[in-house]
Amino acid sequence: MAHESFEDVQVAELLNQDYVSIKADREERPDIDAVYMGACQMLTGSGGWPLTILMTPEQKPFYAGTYLPKHTHYGTIGLIELLNQVIKGWKEDREKLLHTGNVITRQLKNQLEKTSGRQQLSKEVLERGRDIFRKLFDEKWGGFGRAPKFPTSHNLIFLLWYSVLEEDNAAQDMVEYTLQQMYRGGIFDHIGGGFSRYSTDEMWLAPHFEKMLYDNALLAYTYLQTYTVTKKTFYAETAKKIMNYVLRELTHKQGGFFCGQDADSEGEEGKYYVFTPDEIKKILGETKGKLYCRRYGITAEGNFEDKNIPNLIFAVDYEEEEPVYQEMSQRLYRYRVFRTELHLDDKILTSWNGLMIAAMAKACCLEDGERYMKAAEKAQVFITENLKEADGRLLVRWRKNEAGHKGQLDDYAFYSWGLIELYQVTLDVKYLIEAIEIAGKMEEFFGDEAEGGFYLYASDSEQLISRPKEVYDGAIPSGNSVAAYVIGKLAKLTGESRWQKLWDKQISFLMSRSGDYPAGYSFALLAAMEGLYPSKEVICTTKKTYFPQELMELLKEKVFFNLTVIVKNPINEATLLNAAPYTANYPITSEDTYYLCQNNTCSLPMDFAELVKSLH
Numbered sequence: 306m307a308h309e310s311f312e313d314v315q316v317a318e319l320l321n322q323d324y325v326s327i328k329a330d331r332e333e334r335p336d337i338d339a340v341y342m343g344a345c346q347m348l349t350g351s352g353g354w355p356l357t358i359l360m361t362p363e364q365k366p367f368y369a370g371t372y373l374p375k376h377t378h379y380g381t382i383g384l385i386e387l388l389n390q391v392i393k394g395w396k397e398d399r400e401k402l403l404h405t406g407n408v409i410t411r412q413l414k415n416q417l418e419k420t421s422g423r424q425q426l427s428k429e430v431l432e433r434g435r436d437i438f439r440k441l442f443d444e445k446w447g448g449f450g451r452a453p454k455f456p457t458s459h460n461l462i463f464l465l466w467y468s469v470l471e472e473d474n475a476a477q478d479m480v481e482y483t484l485q486q487m488y489r490g491g492i493f494d495h496i497g498g499g500f501s502r503y504s505t506d507e508m509w510l511a512p513h514f515e516k517m518l519y520d521n522a523l524l525a526y527t528y529l530q531t532y533t534v535t536k537k538t539f540y541a542e543t544a545k546k547i548m549n550y551v552l553r554e555l556t557h558k559q560g561g562f563f564c565g566q567d568a569d570s571e572g573e574e575g576k577y578y579v580f581t582p583d584e585i586k587k588i589l590g591e592t593k594g595k596l597y598c599r600r601y602g603i604t605a606e607g608n609f610e611d612k613n614i615p616n617l618i619f620a621v622d623y624e625e626e627e628p629v630y631q632e633m634s635q636r637l638y639r640y641r642v643f644r645t646e647l648h649l650d651d652k653i654l655t656s657w658n659g660l661m662i663a664a665m666a667k668a669c670c671l672e673d674g675e676r677y678m679k680a681a682e683k684a685q686v687f688i689t690e691n692l693k694e695a696d697g698r699l700l701v702r703w704r705k706n707e708a709g710h711k712g713q714l715d716d717y718a719f720y721s722w723g724l725i726e727l728y729q730v731t732l733d734v735k736y737l738i739e740a741i742e743i744a745g746k747m748e749e750f751f752g753d754e755a756e757g758g759f760y761l762y763a764s765d766s767e768q769l770i771s772r773p774k775e776v777y778d779g780a781i782p783s784g785n786s787v788a789a790y791v792i793g794k795l796a797k798l799t800g801e802s803r804w805q806k807l808w809d810k811q812i813s814f815l816m817s818r819s820g821d822y823p824a825g826y827s828f829a830l831l832a833a834m835e836g837l838y839p840s841k842e843v844i845c846t847t848k849k850t851y852f853p854q855e856l857m858e859l860l861k862e863k864v865f866f867n868l869t870v871i872v873k874n875p876i877n878e879a880t881l882l883n884a885a886p887y888t889a890n891y892p893i894t895s896e897d898t899y900y901l902c903q904n905n906t907c908s909l910p911m912d913f914a915e916l917v918k919s920l921h
Contacts, residue, residue: 306355309375310384316375319385323392331356332564332654333702333710336762340769344409345369357384359391364770365406413771426816428837430823430830435467435476437824442479446508447486453513455503456487458523459782463827465530466866470838477534484531487524488543489623491614494578495601496634496641498550500524501568510616511609514568514575518555519781521547522562522660529667533864539624541671548668548677551661554649560683561653561691561703562661570645577645579612580637581605588640589633597633653703655692656715658684660781662723669730670861681727685736688720697742698750711766714759714775714784717747721791728798730860732852732870734877737798737884744791748807757814759785776818782828789815789832797835797842797869800887812836840867842902843916846893847874853897855913865920 310316311328320326331338331354338356344366346352352371359368368391376383394402438460441449448454461480468477487493490509492501499521501512525547532540555563570577582603586594597603601615608614617623665681668674692700692708699712699720721743728736750763758774761784776785789811796804815829823830847853852872860870873881873888881888891900899916901908908919 306357306372306384310373313375316384316388319388323395324388332652335715336713336766336769339761339773339775340413340771341366341369343413343771343773345371347409347412359387361403361406363406365403365410366770367402367405367409410770426812426833426836430816430819431467431834431837434823434827434830435464435473437822438464438479439475441824443507447479447483448507448509449483452507453503453505454507454509455780456492456500456520456524457778457780457827458520458527459778459786459828459831460824461527462530463831465527465534466831466834469534469864469866470834480531481535484528484540484543485623489617489620491578491609491616493543494550495615495617496578496638497554498546499554500547508618510618511614514578515565517565518551518562518654518657519660521551521555522657522664523781525551525664526660526667529664529670533670542626544664544668545671548665548680552676552680556680557651557653557687559691560680560687562658562684564650564652564654564657566650567648570647575609575614577641577647579609579614581607581612585637588637593629593633597630597637600630651704653687653692654716655688655699655701655712656719658688659716659719659721659723662720663726666723666726666730674861678730681723682731685723685727689739697746699743699746711763713762713766714747714751714788715781717743717751718759718784718787718791721747722787725791725794725798729870732857732872734880734884738880740791741795741799741884744788744795744804747788752807757810759788759811776815776826776829778826778828783826785811785815786826786828786832789829790835793832793835794869797840798871799885801885808836835867838867839903840869841865841920842907843868843870843920844888844891844900844902844907845870845872845897846891847872847897848893848895849874849897850876853913859917863920868920 329337341358342352342356344358345356348366348369355372357370357373358366360366368387373384373387374381375385377386391402438449443449449457449460461483464476465480467473468480487500487509490504492504492509492512493499494501494516499516502515502517502520503513505511505513525544528540528544528547532538532544551562554566557563568574580603582594582598582605585598585603588594589597600620601617602608602619603613603615608616662681662684665677665684668677671677688699691703694700699716700708701710701712701716702708721740724736724740724743727733728740747759750765751759753760753774758776760772760774762769762772774785775783777783778786789808792804792808792811795801796808812833815826816833819826819829845853845856852874856870856872871881871885871888873891873893875893878893897913898910899913900910901916901919911919
């Protein structure tokens with residue numbers, strides 16, 4: 306629509322004559338997008354982008370649709386015809402359009418007030434979620450459902466932890482096979498690293514070539530989680546390829562992470578990524594070129610519009626990458642960069658940066674994880690310096706030294722998640738303090754004290770025709786689901802009943818909306834696991850000014866679900882008292898001392914060897 310309509314003189318003249326045209330970036334204003342996408346779904350039964358809304362000056366929509374051609378085509382009304390019809394109706398029968406706008410606005414508000422009643426939290430809802438995924442699972446190609454296929458990471462994280470907690474090998478098999486098949490396909494960039502948004506076919510071969518930060522953050526996190534459970538180096542190496550791509554191509558020199566890269570080059574989708582055999586041989590030479598083409602499925606016939614997307618779909622040894630192929634991919638990458646250019650979306654979004662911080666922090670489990678840890682910490686500093694106001698409130702985005710728009714729920718929830726991941730791998734209490742601060746702002750400005758849940762935008766933000774609470778875990782987890790996960794962690798780390806009560810209320814709110822399709826709320830199920838399975842809290846006191854190395858190594862090497870750790874030493878004692886007042890009960894002695902707490906009961910003091918034995 307941008308090319309054929311909004312840049313067209315005829316359309317522009319018509320719009321400028323009778324309409325006030327507003328173009329909203331849904332990444333900068335997800336509140337506007339959510340409200341009017343709800344109107345579109347109500348009017349048409351479906352939604353999508355580009356989203357086209359006609360509304361009154363009072364913001365009340367009376368027409369909604371998605372893509373509109375310039376002129377009516379194959380039964381789809383054209384934008385010009387629509388604009389002419391509406392302006393005629395506006396002049397001749399305005400009351401009808403106003404009535405439609407009032408009805409839709411009223412229905413949107415009524416929809417928000419609907420509740421599904423309280424639902425008891427139980428493992429049964431987890432089982433139903435698992436069963437739905439099992440029915441949808443594609444046993445041939447991995448993933449769930451039919452094309453187009455999306456790499457919805459939170460579904461896999463839920464299944465992974467379900468498999469661990471319930472010893473469900475079938476759930477783990479679904480996760481591993483999907484991660485393997487996605488990597489083998491063309492949705493993964495075998496030359497430059499990173500994943501595209503989704504696959505247009507069921508075998509993960511031909512993607513929509515756009516690369517987004519949020520997908521790559523969540524996928525890196527998922528591969529790392531799978532590595533910690535399985536200890537298979539394939540998952541660690543894939544995560545590193547994702548994060549190396551992000552550090553190379555999506556990272557600002559000051560540390561923030563850019564939004565992503567477009568699919569098009571020179572007006573052609575995928576042109577940047579595809580090759581012919583002759584092109585490969587020209588760069589690598591005849592002998593190496595043939596080797597590369599054979600391994601990565603590059604043929605004269607092509608697999609995408611007469612050219613080829615490199616892939617490992619039919620490579621048996623896909624998990625092993627010999628140095629010779631790494632070197633060839635590097636040469637092709639250098640050639641590709643100069644052959645065509647990708648447009649960079651250089652906005653830096655607080656919410657998506659929170660996701661990438663969580664992933665980079667999780668990479669500390671790798672032997673060479675220091676590089677990623679430093680990137681996570683640098684990005685956190687970037688947000689603090691550029692996207693956080695003096696009163697502690699967050700902003701949505703930063704671009705070219707200019708930040709804007711009041712932060713929304715996802716900004717607070719996702720950034721809090723990143724801070725908690727940073728705390729859990731560094732044990733630096735400053736990250737815990739900031740997570741508490743941000744979550745407190747989230748509760749104050751977004752929480753619904755009466756009904757539970759969090760609104761999408763703040764109480765003091767621009768008020769739209771409705772104020773939704775998004776709960777469905779779609780392409781990314783909902784802010785409400787991540788908020789529940791964050792609050793659950795804070796309850797255990799701080800020992801404060803305030804957070805536990807808020808978690809109970811939030812989980813009740815989420816479960817009441819999961820209905821008969823809990824698989825659509827997989828991150829909410831993950832948060833619910835925090836209360837359905839036993840938790841363990843470790844308190845360590847030490848007179849050292851640094852954290853015990855043996856403890857840090859244990860947390861990197863072993864998988865502990867629902868474990869939180871606090872370390873108290875002379876440096877952080879006073880600060881920790883503010884974050885977790887209960888730590889006053891644990892004195893620092895001459896030796897490193899550990900306490901293991903379960904079900905609100907703590908053990909007698911023990912040494913490290915006794916702790917390890919107790920944890921297992």
